Amino acid sequence: MRRARAAVAAAAILACGGALAACSNSSASDGTGGGATTITLYSGQHEQTAQSLITAFEKKTGIKVVVRSDDEDVLADQIATEGTHSPADVFFTENSPPLESLQAKGLLAALPAATLASTPSKFNSPQGDWVGVSARVSVLVYNPSLISASQLPTKVSELADSKYKGKLAVAPGETDFQPIVTAYQHAYGTAATLSWLKAIDTNASGHVYPDNETVASQVNRGAVAFGLINQYYWYRMRAEIGAGNMHSNVAHLAPGDPGYVIDVSGAAVLKSSTHQSAAQKFVAFLVSKQGQEILATPGTGPEQSLSFEYPIASGVTTHAGETPFSQLQPYPISIAQLGDGTAAVTLMRQAGLL
Numbered sequence: 001m002r003r004a005r006a007a008v009a010a011a012a013i014l015a016c017g018g019a020l021a022a023c024s025n026s027s028a029s030d031g032t033g034g035g036a037t038t039i040t041l042y043s044g045q046h047e048q049t050a051q052s053l054i055t056a057f058e059k060k061t062g063i064k065v066v067v068r069s070d071d072e073d074v075l076a077d078q079i080a081t082e083g084t085h086s087p088a089d090v091f092f093t094e095n096s097p098p099l100e101s102l103q104a105k106g107l108l109a110a111l112p113a114a115t116l117a118s119t120p121s122k123f124n125s126p127q128g129d130w131v132g133v134s135a136r137v138s139v140l141v142y143n144p145s146l147i148s149a150s151q152l153p154t155k156v157s158e159l160a161d162s163k164y165k166g167k168l169a170v171a172p173g174e175t176d177f178q179p180i181v182t183a184y185q186h187a188y189g190t191a192a193t194l195s196w197l198k199a200i201d202t203n204a205s206g207h208v209y210p211d212n213e214t215v216a217s218q219v220n221r222g223a224v225a226f227g228l229i230n231q232y233y234w235y236r237m238r239a240e241i242g243a244g245n246m247h248s249n250v251a252h253l254a255p256g257d258p259g260y261v262i263d264v265s266g267a268a269v270l271k272s273s274t275h276q277s278a279a280q281k282f283v284a285f286l287v288s289k290q291g292q293e294i295l296a297t298p299g300t301g302p303e304q305s306l307s308f309e310y311p312i313a314s315g316v317t318t319h320a321g322e323t324p325f326s327q328l329q330p331y332p333i334s335i336a337q338l339g340d341g342t343a344a345v346t347l348m349r350q351a352g353l354l
Contacts, residue, residue, distance in 0.1 A: 037278045038064040039089040042079065044072025044175075045265060049307040050092060052294050057285045063278045072098045073175055080105055084272045089279040092133070092267045092286070095175045097341030099130045099266050104340060109269040109276065111283065118287035119313040123264050126336045130268035133286045134295050134309035137328055138180055138261045139250045141219045141234050142226035152226060152251055156184065156259020159228070160199030169207040169215045169227030170200060172353040176212060176230050176263060181344035183258040183333050190347070197351035208353065213237070220248040230263060232308035235322055239298060239306055255329030262330045265309060292316035 043050045047069055054065045068075070068088070076098035079086050086107075093099055102108055108129035115131055116124050123132030140152055147167060153159055159168060171177060185193040201208075207224045209215050215227040216237050234250045253260045267286050269279040285291045292311040296318045310318055310325040318325065348354045 036062055036064050037275060038066060039273075039275045039278050039282060040066045040068065040087050041090045041092060041282070042075045042088040043067050043069045043092045044075050044094055044098065045092050046094075046307060049295070049309070052307075053286060053291055056290060056294055057282055060285070060290070061278075061281060063281065065282065071175070076101055079107060079270065083107070086270055086272050088270050089273040089275050090267060090269055090282050092265075094136075094263070094265050095179065095341075096130075096132075096264045096266055096335050096338055097175065097178055099125065099268055100335070100338070101340035101342070102268070103127055103129055107271055109271045109273065109280075111269065112280065115280070115284045115287060118284075122334065123266075123312050124335070125266070125268075126334075130266045131283060131287055132264045132266050132312055132335075133291075134265045134307065135312050135325065136176070136230040136232050136263045136265070136309055137252075137323075137330060138176075138228060138259060138263070139231045139234070139252055140226055141216050141229050141248055141250050143219050143222055143224075143248050145222060145247065146225035149249070149251060154254045155257050156180065156228075156253055157188070157196065159203065159259075160196050162199075162203070164225075165203045166206070167225035168200070168204045169209060169218055169224040170204045170353075171209045171212050171215050171227075171229070172348050173210055174212055175341065177228075177348075178341040178344040179261045179263050179333075179338050180228070180259055181347060182338050182341065183261050183331050185343065185347065186333055186337055187258040187331070194347055194351055197347055197353055201352050216248070220246060222247065228259065231322060235298075235308035235320060236306050239308070252323070252329075256331055258331045258333075260328075260330045261333065262328065264312070264335065287313035289314045289316060296320075 072093040079088055110129050111131055116128055119132045142152055212229040212233045215229050216233045218224050219227050238246050267283045269283055273279045292314045293316055295307055295309055295311040296316050298306055298308055298320050308320050
């Protein structure tokens with residue numbers, strides 16, 4: 001899972017034979033001289049998803065990719081601290097807020113129009129300096145032995161209802177949770193959002209988990225009745241443990257509800273990158289037909305992934321057995337309105353969820 005990233009990063013560094021920054025800068029600047037070009041990727045994406053894309057990119061271009069994997073908020077903070085001296089060439093995230101945060105700090109390079117054109121504009125940076133790669137949607141995961149489908153909330157506001165005390169699981173520390181809080185604030189205002197978050201803190205007491213993988217697992221094994229996650233965690237779990245070991249289902253909230261949110265995974269080139277051409281090629285590959293087909297085809301092969309995310313670029317659609325992306329009915333909130341997530345984090349801290 002995502003929390004095992006250190007091993008991947010360490011292996012990449014050892015393969016390069018030195019420190020991360022030294023590895024990135026040891027090659028020809030953009031493949032115009034001798035030797036293979038090496039770029040450094042800061043990745044907040046799931047390791048298997050990122051590695052499947054990297055394997056195919058390296059095979060296609062001959063450009064090597066060294067990966068530093070961690071939670072996207074940690075990496076965004078590190079890039080901001082490193083500033084113009086960051087060894088990162090590309091930043092690949094699960095959600096848009098970390099990218100918007102770095103954009104606001106002026107740390108991202110402009111992307112070519114051709115790269116941006118691969119993805120519908122509503123899923124890209126409003127400023128044109130990062131591109132949407134894939135998407136996820138928030139859903140409820142529930143255990144039918146503990147709660148029936150008819151007993152589930154249909155609106156995210158109902159998570160505050162006292163009848164769900166002890167039955168609800170959440171992972172507020174996940175960056176996936178921030179867009180839901182932002183959407184709720186957009187729909188109902190700051191005061192109502194703070195009150196709602198405090199009620200969630202009460203109802204989820206004892207079931208506030210560090211990540212969505214844990215929420216999905218705990219619901220599946222019957223430790224808690226239901227939780228709020230992004231859909232792909234449930235599909236990944238089913239692929240990993242087998243359909244015969246699944247004791248849970250997923251359900252959508254009401255169409256247009258603020259809890260029914262699409263999150264966009266994106267990628268950007270750092271303005272400080274000394275390998276601009278190679279870095280731009282990597283980002284372009286992520287939204288190319290080949291890159292998107294890797295996301296669209298869950299599996300265990302070297303050019304497949306267990307992402308179960310929705311490909312959103314180059315006209316590719318998912319081959320996984322989940323609700324088609326075109327049939328989703330999410331809350332209408334734009335990338336710009338989702339912002340950088342800082343307001344959501346502040347409210348969660350005030351409510352005691354963080």
